[in-house]
Amino acid sequence: MTDQPLDILVIGAHADDAEIGMGGTIAKHTAAGYKVGICDLTQAEMSSNGTVELRKREAAEASAVLGLYYRSNLMLPDRGLTLTKSHIDAVVAEIRRTRPRIVFAPYWVDRHPDHIAASHIAEEAVFNAKLRRYMPELPPVQVEQLIYYYINDTENVSLAVDISDYYETKRQSLMAYRSQFQSAVAGEEDRVSTPLTDRYIERVEARDALLGQSKSWLYAEAFAIKRPYPVDLF
Template identity: 60%
Template sequence: MMSSVNSLDILVFGAHPDDAEIGMGGTIAKHSRAGYKIGICDLTFAEMSSNGDIETRKLEAARASEILGLAARTNLGLPDRGLRAEAAVIERITNEIRKFRPRIVFAPYWQDRHPDHVACSHLVQEAIFNAKLRRYIPDTTAHTVEQNYFYFINDVYEAGLIVDVTGCYEQKRQALKAYGTQFEAAAAGNDFVTTPINQGYLERVEMRDRLLGQKRSMEFAEGFVTKLPYPVGIF
């Protein structure tokens, strides 16, 4: 996948291709339109998914990346349903941060019904911390991430920050539809099986984004959490 960019404004991590699109596809599209260089790093190829296969998922991710206007997308090829807090795994994620030197990093929220999303959240937090340590992997240049935000995938908690994505929501829809193997309903004649995400899942994502936007009179919004205070100059 594309990865020729030297530096990024924003780097989004997901356990699987489609995680970032579900949680913050509108925010990615909005910032890409504004001229920001944005990349996604998927930790796995989602090879344990009930539908589709690795090669098809690669094509779907590439199509979604094009729709969202990504500057880079990489995949670490770590084992799906096998993400562990091991030194070698954290090192690979740290190297990805040092390679792209993003100002902002996004990761899944640390509570979710899918264990891989939870694991991804914790691994990225470990890697962000290690990335700034000059004596950690000293043959690569240390990098300090300015801000780390967390996005929601399956389970939604109280958002401390929301982004109005009304104007680019169609891009999010199309990016998610690119993952046909995941979200198209099982039907007679195809080789799909019924799963929680091909039974009206995209409609529920859209409903979630509508409800969140309603809190601030926006048609659609995506929510985020930060562990650090959000800095402002004046109100």
Template identity: 50%
Template sequence: MEQVDVVAFGAHPDDVEIGCGGLLLKSVAAGYKVGIVDLTQGEMASTGTVEIRREESLKAAAILGVSFRVNLQLPDRGIRINEESLAKVVRVIREARPRLILAPYWEDRHPDHVACSQLVTEAHFSSRLYKFLPELKPHQPALIYYFLNHYQVQASFIVDISPYFE
């Protein structure tokens, strides 16, 4: 996996685009390397299929200009914090070695978005522990920021993405 400056995590294909796509475009335009990680394939979605969502996510990744997009294939509506899922997320963090992680805000109407936020937050902490996945060199990103998908809350800061908004 290529080392990047920013890794954005989403529970489903399209969550990252909805929540922080403008920030990713702005980051790539500024010369930063960006990666996207989808935790699930979105197989429980009421619209579309796994195949369609995969095709759309690859097209979106190309438009955004990201360095990589991976899917961890955790179960949709079954994201849990356990050793297996934690190891998958920590592995990405340690291999990509980003300075910034983006994850869904922890208050959301969709339980998978909440679970993704919690899992990525746990992985951010665990990624620095030498005894967790000892075969990979520890790495803790300097920053973890949270993006909104559904609920609007008082933001602690806002990034101007006007030039990238359609």
């Protein structure tokens, strides 16, 4: 278990998913003293560029940039995430070890199948984590809210966070993943061009700027919820 319960646990299929979708929100909360952790489900061993060891170093660098309290990798199979008991139980155990107040997961619609699978696994795990007779070897955990972040396209936005003051931190966390986002050079050994190497960080920035525009913010990150978000006063 972590020394103290997390305020926020962000679940992603691969290292860099959380940074793409909500790096600014993470930075904003760690700066405010929140204990934020990221759980990467896979080692991204099927990525066209980079290696498992390199991705691990890049994730550590991004974690330092964001000021994370905790980061883990469950080493589930990349391109093999499935809504099976073993994968759900691995995330249930992680939730019970870290005891987060809020869990974030990828939005349930995405062009990458692993992101969709991670979303469904997280939803099942959050539900099962509160059941005291489910995996009774670990104490049950009641998560207050499951919130979904966008990695690629955005739709049905429910919540928005102003990240204008933290955008440079988000940018630096993304730039830590040089194997994924740095432009491929012709003839470079064991490296190929992908959509991620074609000005991807610029495209993320454009999306975040567009999301902020409706609120007259420089940058925003958007989120979706399935259950009503409780408020006392507006």
